[in-house]
Structures are given as C-alpha cells and as structure tokens.
Amino acid sequence: MTHVSRHFVVKRTATGLGLFAVMSIAAGKRMIEYTGPIVSTKEVERRRGKYFFGINTRWSIDGSPRGNTARYINHSCAPNAASFVSGRQVWVWSRKRIQAGEEITMNYGQAYFNDYILPAGCKCERCMAE
Numbered sequence: 585m586t587h588v589s590r591h592f593v594v595k596r597t598a599t600g601l602g603l604f605a606v607m608s609i610a611a612g613k614r615m616i617e618y619t620g621p622i623v624s625t626k627e628v629e630r631r632r633g634k635y636f637f638g639i640n641t642r643w644s645i646d647g648s649p650r651g652n653t654a655r656y657i658n659h660s661c662a663p664n665a666a667s668f669v670s671g672r673q674v675w676v677w678s679r680k681r682i683q684a685g686e687e688i689t690m691n692y693g694q695a696y697f698n699d700y701i702l703p704a705g706c707k708c709e710r711c712m713a714e
C-alpha cells in the first residue's frame with residue numbers, strides 16, 4: 585500500500601494494482617490529472633502500449649511514467665469516475681459520491697476494452713456480479 589497523495593493510495597486488487605480513495609469524495613469533483621509527456625499519434629502507433637491517452641487526433645499523453653498516479657485507475661463498466669480532456673490536459677472527475685476506501689474506476693472505452701480487457705475477460709465489479 586503506497587500513499588500517493590493525501591487523497592489517494594495505491595493498493596493491490598484481485599487483478600493487479602488500483603487507486604483507492606483515502607477519504608470520501610463528493611460527486612462532480614476534479615480529482616486527479618492524467619500526466620505524462622505529450623507524444624504524436626504517429627509515435628503512439630509505432631510504440632503501442634496501454635497507457636497512451638488520446639487528447640485529440642494529433643496528440644496523446646504517454647501516461648506510463650510511475651509519477652502518473654492516474655495510471656493506477658482500473659477500468660470498470662460501471663465506473664465512479666470519468667476523464668475529460670481540457671486543452672492538453674486530462675482530468676479525472678468523480679461521477680458520483682465515492683466512499684473512503686472505495687476503488688476509483690473509469691470506463692476506458694471500446695478500443696481499450698477490446699485490446700486489453702476482452703482477451704482475459706472483464707473483472708470489474710459489474711461483470712463479476714453477472
């Protein structure tokens with residue numbers, strides 16, 4: 585368990601690592617930035633990798649550096665957070681009230697889902713409950 589800020593902690597989950605709230609968070613709060621070097625779409629196509637986050641047709645954020653705490657946020661088909669692009673920044677917002685100790689999740693979208701989640705099957709709370 586690693587405290588990454590006053591508000592978030594990285595902990596082991598059933599499938600790897602995840603980001604968890606230390607204190608409860610109200611709905612509609614800007615929580616955490618998805619950070620990393622800006623790289624071109626061409627570069628993304630050349631290198632691949634699951635931590636690229638497209639901000640427009642030409643540029644993406646390479647979120648692979650460890651300092652990017654938001655990379656620990658796992659996919660969920662019923663997420664409690666969502667990401668929004670603002671200029672060249674990506675911010676993760678709470679979609680609903682998040683309780684202390686709850687894992688932060690967001691929907692990574694169809695392309696990511698098909699490439700990285702579908703092959704092993706989705707392990708999110710909603711899919712595991714079915």
Ligand SMILES: [Zn+2]
Binds near residue numbers: 660706707710711
């Ligand atoms: Zn799922």
